[in-house]
Amino acid sequence: MKPHTRPEHGRQWTLPSVRTLGDVTEIVLAPLMDRKAGRNYWFAFAASLAIAAVGATAIGWSIAVGPGLWGNNTSVVWGFPIANYVWWIGIGNAGTLISSLLLLTRQDWRASINRFAEAMTLFAVSMAGIFPILHLGRQTYFYWMAPYPSTMTLWPQWRSALVWDFWAILCYLLFSVLFFYVGLIPDLAALRDRSGKLGWRRFYGFFAMGWQGSARQWRTQERLHKALAVLAVPLVCSVHSIVGLDFAASMMPGWIESVFPPYFVVGALFSGFAMVVLIALVLRWSMGLEGIITSAHFDAMAKILLAAAIIMSASYASEWFSAAWSGEAADLALVRFEFTGAYWPLYIAMLACNVAAPQLFWVPRLRTSVRVLVGVSLAVLLGMWLERILIIMETLSTGYDPGFFRLYSATFVDFAILAGTLGAFVWLFLVFARVLPVCSMYETRKLLARERENDA
């Protein structure tokens, strides 16, 4: 990829080869309508489905036999399920946050990335929702978290963080579906009008709900889209703050910290943007979207990753400082354990991934290097997963009472479930990429029109 410099022709978010509004439609729809899925696609499809099947088997086995198959023990009671939940919901939070925040701040360049970022949210939150249910142990009773007139006159315990999570996931997932759909309606109409086969025309036509693109429809849709974005930003922040409160509302050393809610929100944005960068690179390469996902997009996203890495570094430093400042023995012991305890190599790896690796993005040339972008994004995703599991392992392995000190080691089933959700996530994305436009066509057309104006 060519390094991003502000071009002389005044266009940076679309390439000069994209000349007309029709070009945008063709670039986005041609892979869906005109081209058959290639061998690489079907290989990825089969591989991700197979991995998802392994995960599904591990989940089925866990439900049949019980949580004894996992590495969880009497001290580290949360283990992989909660770490995976926090990691997935972090990625899931980022899609809607990126889309709504960039919409409200009038960042027109969001047009090329918002659609697949929102799809990422839907799939990641769906994966996240699996884990708290699994972790219940008696999964068939998960519906007890919902308020309903039970014959036992039993109601949810509203002071429980588990009930907060239930509402956070449910409301956020359904809200994200609606937000995604409202932005998708005009593009569904484009698919309806361009589809050759009657079956597909009916399918897209049904979901397009009779959209014509009339002045009144645009006006109403745009107004609602912005209103939903206004709701989405506090919603996303609240959802991940609730996840932070799962920890911060406890009395455990390393968890009872007021910085946790904002720290978790930034962490979610951080890992989510890393995933968006990876997905953007894959889609750009595999679907020929170079004309509308340019080096300028990667330059902008890399800067956001760098900024998030700096905030994350400050959060880690504040954790160490708080322990030192308070002088609390358990907090000091925890910080000492982070650097010298049984998990220290993982902790150092986490710092290397989350703090050190994104610093490469200070160099402008590296912000548009495919290899560096892939490497740093993978490092951030790994680093954020390590952060999630370490928050759980370190605090619960030590705690206050030496009688409860117990180390944690994950089992094959733990890894199989995590891999299974990764496989299912990729598989859902592959299906999405063949059925719906991965970029918002109408917003990209508008972006192109603005860029042409600047050009003229």
Added chain:
Amino acid sequence: MSRLAIALFDDEGPFVRASTRALARDFRILGQWGPYPLEIFEDHGDTRAIVWAVAITGILGAAAMFALATFSTYAYPFDSGGRPLFTWQTFLIPSTEFLALTGAIGGVIALFIKAGLTRLHHRAFDLAEVERASRDSFVLALACDTGDSANAAVALLAEAGAFHTRVVE
């Protein structure tokens, strides 16, 4: 449908120009369609109902969730470390989440009503040109009562920069 002149534009500039000139010359605009939203569309109808729908359904949803949490806490009293039953701070958490969800549901319903969606067929779909609005073109339809006004409308649209014009009887 009475007689109308319809035109296609490949850019928003000529489309806006044609719309402005048509209004200045007292033509009635029957319809405007586009591949993305434009500022001139903001004159079409009051959309405050959308915001009100989001706000009202959101607040009602939050209030309902808060009421449910309060009711159920007393319906099934549970002493958690001697804390008071009415822990309103924790009730605010699901209420806030529910506010966003019910607000969004209310907004989508309002969109369907205000934008005339769920109507899978509309007279506009009989005009082949309208289909281009979802792809690459702006479409403008002007009402013409007489043959002379149809000619004048077509001339106006062509002068403004339409790449295709047609009179529909």
